[in-house]
Amino acid sequence: MEKTNTLHIKTPEGITFALPLAGPVARFLAWVIDFACISVIMMVINMGVQITQIVSSDFAQAAVIISYFLVSTGYGILCEWAYQGQTIGKRLMSVRVMDIQGLRLQFSQIVIRNLLRFIDSLPVCYLVGGLSCLLSPKSQRLGDLAANTIVTREPKIPRPDLEQILPHKYNSLRDHPHLVARLRQRTSPHEANIALQALLRRNELDPICRVELFSQIAAHFKKIIPFPQEVIDGITEEQFVRNVVDALVQALGTSKKSI
């Protein structure tokens, strides 16, 4: 099986949705944060136990031993159960444990993936788990393989600064809504992204390259939808691309905010 960074799940309704998989680095950093959290919890418990030491040092010592075992073993289980597959570290790193088939995460899956850490952490610093994560097609450590779980990324996609590139000026393309609709339909996400990125980075380009680049992009979009000549006349190639991006993206600006 080939290594992938996205897990595609096809529902019986014929819809496919994608879950981006978390890599070993994000997972390792999440683990470091969790380790720090466990240390802090243990420090707090130790401070609490110091008070009981006045009554019985034997009891205080026993409480520390049991607490450490419960916190180190149970932290991951409790957090992932309470926060639907997330610990504090995973939440901060925007990763989440999920069932491999996209189904609800079961308690038994959480327990098994956490208890298998005993093997994944061998011989030091999660070497077995890390290697398994690197080699397995779905970036699973042994605990994930046994529990049928995956760790997914939940990236926050920043919205492009449309105000910067699309000042609210008259857009001649908008006079032809049926053509704009067709443009949106025929343009692939990749093509739209190229146009958007070109506009966002336009000031970084050499002037000659800038003219050349925008003329190529404009020619491409003109080929996709042949707009009437009066719409294109009198505007530069760069302005045409701005109008295209405006038609593709800006129309959603108001409606998206309320979702």
Place this chain on the structure above:
Amino acid sequence: MIIDLERFIDEEKRYWTELESILDKLDRDPFRKMNLSEIKRLHYLYQRTSSDLARVMGFSTETEIRRYLESLVGHAYAEVHELREKPHRFSPLHWFFQVFPQTFRQHLRAFVLALAITAFGFAIGGIAVSIDREAKSVILPFSHLQMDPSKRVAYEEETGAAKDRLQGKKATFSAFLMTHNTRVSLFTFAMGFTWGIGTVILLFYNGIILGATALDFVHAGESTFLLGWLLPHGAVEIPAIVLAGQAGLILAGALIGWGRRVSFKKRLRTVAPELVTLLFGLAIMLIWAGIVEAFFSQYHEPVIPYYAKIIFGALELTALVLFLGLSGTSKEKLRGKD
């Protein structure tokens, strides 16, 4: 094809919001049970949102909406297509007296195999010490077991009578035993992922230590001390470690498959809840064993007569056998009749 995207979003977003709020409610209360009309509504909203996702997928600039709908559909998919039983309110007594022993019996073959491996190790350890007294120094890793058994017994009885060696340390010692044994047991289980090889090695090695220690004391004529020392906590502790081996072998069995025409994922999915039951069960057993070992097993004659300790251990073992063998059988029979 969507001609007017803004209108499409305006029309559909109320369904997305409604689906999102239902899913949020289900997340907040996993025990919540929906009535038929609520289930129908959830299904309708899921299908409608799925269809919206399919329509949005063709669009170039709808990355945000597509991702939003993908996460919504993915979340709803988990609720709609989940066939496994929803978590019900946990009843500790029902779990302990019904589920745990039933699960144990369900996988009796794995337990017998784990027991056989331990017994084999016991025999090898015993034979090794019997034919070569020096083998003890190689086999037994603990310094207190290296001592001559008769000297050890004399020392334990003398010092035990003079003062309580564990005075002010009992709780600490008990906590150490509980956590250490549970950790070893969990490791024995986890090694099942090495196709059972690790589990077999650990069970076998545990058997060797037990056998070598036992025969060492038997040859020295200290069988009564041995029984009085080991039985009170060992009657529960040793079966708990064999149970960990049982769980490890079940995991290994699911991993290997043994010619079963079921996928790897499905095999592991099936045994996962049973493994968790066995692990929590054995952890409880080890808590009990830790308390007994620290507060009872370490006291010998003249403080506690050996016969009292042996009777206590024998009663524990009988109770454990009866519990694992019979508890929850009536419910099993009823289920069988159904």
